[in-house]
Structures are given as C-alpha cells and as structure tokens.
Amino acid sequence: MRLCELGIAAARAGLAKGEFSSRELVQSVIDSWREKNGSVGAYLTFDEEQALALADANPGAVPIAVKDLINVKGQPCTCASKILQGYVSPYDATVIARMKAAGFIPAGRVNMDEFAMGSSTENSALGVTRNPYDLERVPGGSSGGSAAAVGAGMCVAALGTDTGGSIRQPASFCNCVGVKPSYGRVSRYGVTAFASSLDQVGPLAKNVEDAAILLGAIAGHDEMDGTTPDVPVPDYAAALEGATLKGRRIGVVREYRDIAGLDPEVKRIADEAVARCAAAGAEIVEVSLPHAEYAMAVYYIIAPAEASANLARFDGVRYGHRSQRSQDVFTLYTRSRAEGFGPEVKRRIIMGTYVLSSGYYDAYYARAQKVRTLIRRDFEEAFASVDAILTPCAPTPAFKAGEVLDPLTMYLNDLFTIPSSLAGVCASAVPAGFTAATPQRPALPVGVQFICGSFEEAKLFSISKAFEAS
Ligand code: GLN
Numbered sequence: 001m002r003l004c005e006l007g008i009a010a011a012r013a014g015l016a017k018g019e020f021s022s023r024e025l026v027q028s029v030i031d032s033w034r035e036k037n038g039s040v041g042a043y044l045t046f047d048e049e050q051a052l053a054l055a056d057a058n059p060g061a062v063p064i065a066v067k068d069l070i071n072v073k074g075q076p077c078t079c080a081s082k083i084l085q086g087y088v089s090p091y092d093a094t095v096i097a098r099m100k101a102a103g104f105i106p107a108g109r110v111n112m113d114e115f116a117m118g119s120s121t122e123n124s125a126l127g128v129t130r131n132p133y134d135l136e137r138v139p140g141g142s143s144g145g146s147a148a149a150v151g152a153g154m155c156v157a158a159l160g161t162d163t164g165g166s167i168r169q170p171a172s173f174c175n176c177v178g179v180k181p182s183y184g185r186v187s188r189y190g191v192t193a194f195a196s197s198l199d200q201v202g203p204l205a206k207n208v209e210d211a212a213i214l215l216g217a218i219a220g221h222d223e224m225d226g227t228t229p230d231v232p233v234p235d236y237a238a239a240l241e242g243a244t245l246k247g248r249r250i251g252v253v254r255e256y257r258d259i260a261g262l263d264p265e266v267k268r269i270a271d272e273a274v275a276r277c278a279a280a281g282a283e284i285v286e287v288s289l290p291h292a293e294y295a296m297a298v299y300y301i302i303a304p305a306e307a308s309a310n311l312a313r314f315d316g317v318r319y320g321h322r323s324q325r326s327q328d329v330f331t332l333y334t335r336s337r338a339e340g341f342g343p344e345v346k347r348r349i350i351m352g353t354y355v356l357s358s359g360y361y362d363a364y365y366a367r368a369q370k371v372r373t374l375i376r377r378d379f380e381e382a383f384a385s386v387d388a389i390l391t392p393c394a395p396t397p398a399f400k401a402g403e404v405l406d407p408l409t410m411y412l413n414d415l416f417t418i419p420s421s422l423a424g425v426c427a428s429a430v431p432a433g434f435t436a437a438t439p440q441r442p443a444l445p446v447g448v449q450f451i452c453g454s455f456e457e458a459k460l461f462s463i464s465k466a467f468e469a470s
Contacts, residue, residue, distance in 0.1 A: 093190025
C-alpha cells in the first residue's frame with residue numbers, strides 16, 4: 001500500500017509516530033501521479049519541486065490536492081480553460097493560507113469542468129479524467145479531478161468547490177465523502193468565481209473524520225470575503241465523538257418518493273440508507289419541499305446570470321489568453337473570448353446575459369430570486385421538525401464518457417443537490433453502497449446526501465459519521 005492511500009487522520013498518526021516523513025508522504029503522491037495519471041487523469045499539473053520543498057519546510061504536514069480554480073502562489077490556475085492557460089497565481093487563496101497554517105500543503109492541481117460548469121469533467125479544455133472504479137466512466141463534476149484523485153488513492157484528500165452539486169455528485173461517483181459547507185462558512189478569496197451567491201469550497205476525503213478535519217482547517221470569517229460572518233468555527237473533529245443516530249430525526253422528502261429518472265439501484269441504496277438510519281435508532285420523518293421542483297429552473301437562471309457577470313473579467317487584457325487576430329479593442333475582447341472559452345461556458349454566458357437583459361430581467365432573474373426565497377423557506381420549515389434531510393446524491397451512478405450529450409440531461413445530475421445550494425444550507429455526500437454488477441455495468445459506488453441547516457456543520461458531521469459507522 002502507498003502512503004498516499006492513507007486518509008488525513010491516519011497519515012497524521014503515522015507522521016506523529018515518526019513512521020514516515022512528510023517528504024515521503026509527498027513522494028508517494030508523486031509516485032502515484034506518475035503511475036496512474038496516464039489512466040485516471042485526475043491531475044492537470046503537478047509541481048513536484050514545490051510540493052517536496054513545502055514538505056521539507058513543514059515537517060508533519062499532509063499534502064492536499066487542489067482543484068484548479070483555487071489560487072496557490074506560483075502555481076498555474078487555469079480553471080481547466082484555454083483562456084487561463086499560462087496564468088500563474090501571484091497569491092494564495094485564503095483557504096490555502098489557512099490550510100498551510102493548519103499543517104497541510106497544496107500538492108498537485110486537479111482537473112475540473114471548465115470554470116466549474118458541468119457534471120462530468122468532460123467540459124475540461126485541458127485534460128480527460130476517468131472514474132477510478134471504471135475507466136470508461138466519468139468521475140462526475142465539476143470537481144471530478146478531486147474525486148478521482150481521492151477515489152483512486154492518488155492523494156490523501158482534496159479541495160473542491162460546489163455551486164450546485166460539484167463536490168457531492170463526484171464524491172458519490174467516486175466513493176468519497178464530500179461536504180458542501182453552508183454559504184458563508186468558507187472564504188472564497190482567491191477562488192475563481194462562478195456563481196457568487198452559491199459557490200463554496202469544501203473537502204473531498206476518504207472518510208467523514210478527514211472531511212471534518214479539513215473543513216475545520218479552512219472554515220471561518222475572512223476580512224477578504226464579506227460573505228463570511230464572524231461566527232466561531234466549532235471543532236468539527238471533536239463533534240464526531242460519540243456520534244450516534246439514536247434520537248436523531250431524519251427527514252425523507254415526500255416530493256422525491258416517486259421521482260422520475262431515478263436509477264433503480266440508486267433508489268435501492270437510498271432506501272437502504274433510510275433503513276440503516278432507522279435501525280441505528282433514528283426517527284424517520286416525512287418532510288415536504290414543495291418548491292424543490294422549481295430549483296433546476298431557478299438555478300439555471302441565477303447561476304448563469306452571475307457567471308456572465310463574473311466571467312466578464314476574462315477579456316484578453318487582464319488575464320490569460322489574448323487573441324492574436326484582433327485589430328481593435330472590441331475584436332480583442334470578442335476574439336479572445338471566442339477562442340478562449342469552451343462551448344458550455346459560452347452557453348452559460350449567453351443564457352446569463354439574456355436573463356439579465358432589460359425587458360427580461362423581471363420575467364426571469366427577479367422572479368427566480370423570489371422562488372429561491374420560497375425554496376429557502378421550505379428548508380427552514382423542514383428543519384423545524386428534523387435534524388437532517390436524507391436524499392440520494394445524484395439520480396444515477398457514474399455514466400459512460402460521451403454518453404450524456406444533451407445539456408439538459410447533464411443538468412439533471414444535480415436534481416437533488418441544487419435545492420440545498422439555493423437555500424445556502426450545508427450538505428454532505430457519504431458512500432452508501434455499490435450497485436449490483438450487470439453485464440452492462442460493473443458495481444459502482446453510490447453516495448447519499450445528508451442536508452442540515454445553515455452553519456450546522458457540526459451536526460452534519462456527527463450524523464454523517466454515525467451513518468458511515470452504521
Ligand atoms: N453541475 C452544475 C453546473 O454545471 C453544478 C456545478 C457546480 O456545482 N460547480 O452548474
């Protein structure tokens with residue numbers, strides 16, 4: 001077994017006992033990258049020298065793979081886009097600075113859908129990532145590189161981002177624990193913005209304890225991100241002690257009972273997860289999210305609208321790619337963007353610009369904001385009677401590369417994760433089982449999602465841990 005197959009807690013224990021050094025741990029990640037990246041393709045780039053130097057300078061530190069939209073000083077930060085090819089970060093994102101202070105070092109840049117738009121990592125303009133459980137299949141997305149690296153044992157743990165499901169769905173596809181923190185729990189300073197009212201950074205890890213440790217390291221108020229309130233960060237790892245489902249009230253969503261398009265094996269595993277909670281002493285309570293059915297529509301107005309504004313900064317002047325075919329400032333903008341952005345990013349910019357345009361703003365954007373409020377209230381009401389809501393993570397297990405070509409079908413991957421993103425609450429993905437192998441499909445991992453209220457991560461970790469142990 002390679003050292004980097006260990007999780008965070010286990011690696012720290014080995015380091016503390018002097019069984020191996022941080023340098024050896026980093027070297028094991030490098031060996032694994034050399035050996036497996038040709039097939040799994042989790043990493044886009046790996047600066048061996050920097051990672052080894054950081055290990056030497058920080059004995060006891062644990063390496064973490066970083067999604068390629070989080071800035072690490074001196075490293076590329078491409079967002080898997082041609083428009084940022086060649087860009088090198090001049091500074092560390094707050095999450096990276098915090099991670100370093102807490103005994104972690106960034107090691108390797110992992111692949112993603114371009115600008116985090118997608119659910120399969122197939123929208124990366126810079127590389128192909130495969131699911132380590134079946135190389136013909138996708139790892140999910142947009143944090144597909146993070147999930148594949150964790151799932152393949154090519155890193156100890158990873159950072160990803162989640163706007164509508166981008167940590168949870170790939171975690172489900174690659175058998176990882178993933179956590180989307182509450183909106184405002186983690187600073188986005190230095191994290192390339194996709195949809196600023198939704199984006200959050202979070203951990204992808206091998207178990208719940210590791211996710212708790214890593215989130216504890218990066219969470220908290222940051223002067224550089226005004227959306228992070230000054231609320232103390234509980235000791236998430238300590239919250240796991242004595243974790244139990246006994247007496248917990250777990251909600252199941254009435255509207256999801258007979259939902260169309262749910263893979264029968266995912267349904268079986270999600271039903272079994274509910275039964276496991278009950279057997280472990282939880283009380284199962286039906287809750288209603290009456291406006292969840294509008295969540296996809298609302299998300300695909302709000303997220304593209306915000307993306308169209310955020311991506312305006314990539315104009316060929318300030319960062320990255322500049323068209324060589326421009327004659328004036330207008331063609332410099334349009335050609336740089338036409339050459340630099342991929343098709344899905346262009347689709348989002350066009351949709352977002354449309355819904356924000358005068359004459360359509362009220363009909364789309366303003367109305368979507370109102371429905372978003374109703375969705376948030378649905379969750380508030382549900383959490384008045386339950387500790388957590390349990391749902392499938394994604395409607396299907398990992399699908400084959402090239403199998404989903406229609407954007408709307410791709411968008412449906414986030415059916416179960418988008419409502420909680422719009423509500424700003426926290427949610428985890430926890431491995432729950434494997435599909436039965438058939439001639440068409442090998443056994444594939446499937447995760448379930450636990451959702452807790454805003455800033456209730458300690459409870460979320462405790463429930464997720466008790467489920468993991470059940
Ligand atoms: N799959 C969703 C999208 O394409 C969510 C992506 C994300 O969470 N970053 O927008």
